[in-house]
Amino acid sequence: MLKYLTAGESHGPQITAIVQGIPAGLPLGKEFIDRELARRQGGYGRGGRMKIERDQVVINAGVRAGEALGSPIALIIANRDWVNWQRVMFSGPEADISSPLVRPRPGHADLAGGLKYNHHDLRNVLERASARETAARVAVGAVCKQLLSAFNIQALSWVVEIGSVKTQRRQLPTEELFRQAESSPVRCPDPEASKQMMALIDKANETGDTLGGVFEVIVVNPPVGLGSFEQWDSKLDGRLAQGLMSIQAIKGVEVGVGFRGSRMFGSQVHDAIAYSEGKRRFYRLGNHAGGIEGGITNGENIVLRAAMKPIPTLRRPLSSVDITTKEEVEASYERSDICAVPAAAVIGEAVVAYEIARSMCEKFGGDSLEEMRRNYAAYLKQISEY
Ligand SMILES: Cc1cc2nc3c(=O)[nH]c(=O)nc-3n(C[C@H](O)[C@H](O)[C@H](O)COP(=O)(O)O)c2cc1C
Numbered sequence: 001m002l003k004y005l006t007a008g009e010s011h012g013p014q015i016t017a018i019v020q021g022i023p024a025g026l027p028l029g030k031e032f033i034d035r036e037l038a039r040r041q042g043g044y045g046r047g048g049r050m051k052i053e054r055d056q057v058v059i060n061a062g063v064r065a066g067e068a069l070g071s072p073i074a075l076i077i078a079n080r081d082w083v084n085w086q087r088v089m090f091s092g093p094e095a096d097i098s099s100p101l102v103r104p105r106p107g108h109a110d111l112a113g114g115l116k117y118n119h120h121d122l123r124n125v126l127e128r129a130s131a132r133e134t135a136a137r138v139a140v141g142a143v144c145k146q147l148l149s150a151f152n153i154q155a156l157s158w159v160v161e162i163g164s165v166k167t168q169r170r171q172l173p174t175e176e177l178f179r180q181a182e183s184s185p186v187r188c189p190d191p192e193a194s195k196q197m198m199a200l201i202d203k204a205n206e207t208g209d210t211l212g213g214v215f216e217v218i219v220v221n222p223p224v225g226l227g228s229f230e231q232w233d234s235k236l237d238g239r240l241a242q243g244l245m246s247i248q249a250i251k252g253v254e255v256g257v258g259f260r261g262s263r264m265f266g267s268q269v270h271d272a273i274a275y276s277e278g279k280r281r282f283y284r285l286g287n288h289a290g291g292i293e294g295g296i297t298n299g300e301n302i303v304l305r306a307a308m309k310p311i312p313t314l315r316r317p318l319s320s321v322d323i324t325t326k327e328e329v330e331a332s333y334e335r336s337d338i339c340a341v342p343a344a345a346v347i348g349e350a351v352v353a354y355e356i357a358r359s360m361c362e363k364f365g366g367d368s369l370e371e372m373r374r375n376y377a378a379y380l381k382q383i384s385e386y
Pocket of ligand 1: 079108109134230247248309311335337341344345347
């Protein structure tokens with residue numbers, strides 16, 4: 001079964017991921033992973049750190065001659081900033097721990113993490129709680145996207161809100177919206193809203209403030225029957241929500257119409273079932289359900305939305321308490337993003353790609369891509385005869 005683990009501190013030497021369960025024979029390219037990593041680094045409103053890093057993956061296990069071997073895949077992303085932090089972050093006892101971080105930042109894991117792990121230097125908390133870890137998740141997601149693309153499935157995203165600025169919904173094909181989002185500095189497929197979002201980010205920057213927002217992830221062409229109603233932890237909507245919610249600063253997840261649906265009548269929300277001969281067969285007259293009913297895909301595109309809170313590190317810090325002296329102080333400030341919703345959307349694609357790939361492996365899994373393709377084709381045949 002597909003699973004992964006990540007390790008690495010934000011200013012340590014590297015971020016590492018180990019992915020288990022990718023079928024042998026899957027073509028895997030470093031170039032695609034690097035492009036995905038670059039997408040995560042972009043977006044108007046990012047801070048100084050992203051100017052230092054030029055993320056590149058090193059694949060140093062589980063792949064040979066451009067194909068997965070079926071053994072664990074090790075992905076490594078070096079932290080360029082490590083050179084500036086070696087003395088502080090060194091793993092040996094000679095590390096420089098003379099300037100502990102003692103002014104916890106509201107909105108971060110700093111204080112609760114310090115209390116929980118009994119750390120008196122909050123750097124020991126923030127180094128791992130930092131969203132730098134998501135570089136590993138994007139690399140894993142890129143591997144999963146390569147698996148999904150063998151079955152013509154894609155995970156795409158765009159930004160729909162930043163602060164108070166909302167996108168006007170336009171009836172355009174998903175691929176066209178994605179293309180427009182990719183050419184927008186805020187990854188928003190609405191040129192007018194993009195400009196307003198950038199102006200708002202400039203305003204937040206001027207006042208030492210930060211912004212959050214909302215992004216959407218769409219899974220295009222999922223087969224019917226991924227996930228299950230059989231058990232709480234096999235429900236695909238639950239798994240996708242956990243994946244998205246686990247991204248740093250994500251505070252809300254919606255499937256389909258989500259919260260909006262709770263304010264509507266049932267007759268307005270549920271998607272009537274229709275049938276036509278040919279390739280499509282059973283389909284829905286709408287997609288308010290966002291492609292999932294009862295924890296299983298219903299064959300429509302999966303539509304997910306996630307809300308990101310404003311970045312918690314503020315240049316004009318909130319008040320905090322020094323954990324040593326217990327005196328009121330300003331929270332510490334570390335070079336920081338003003339808005340990272342465009343990057344979070346790319347991370348959203350990655351975590352969603354992983355969950356879809358995981359459920360694909362559960363349903364059609366084999367040791368090799370060939371075996372998985374055979375299982376998939378046999379299932380599609382079964383569906384076509386239903
Ligand atoms: C792509 C991305 C970039 C982020 N950049 C920053 C940042 O520069 N400064 C910051 O304080 N928080 C940043 N965050 C948010 C924090 O990592 C997050 O709020 C913090 O770890 C606390 O976790 P929680 O918000 O999930 O409770 C970023 C989050 C993401 C997804």
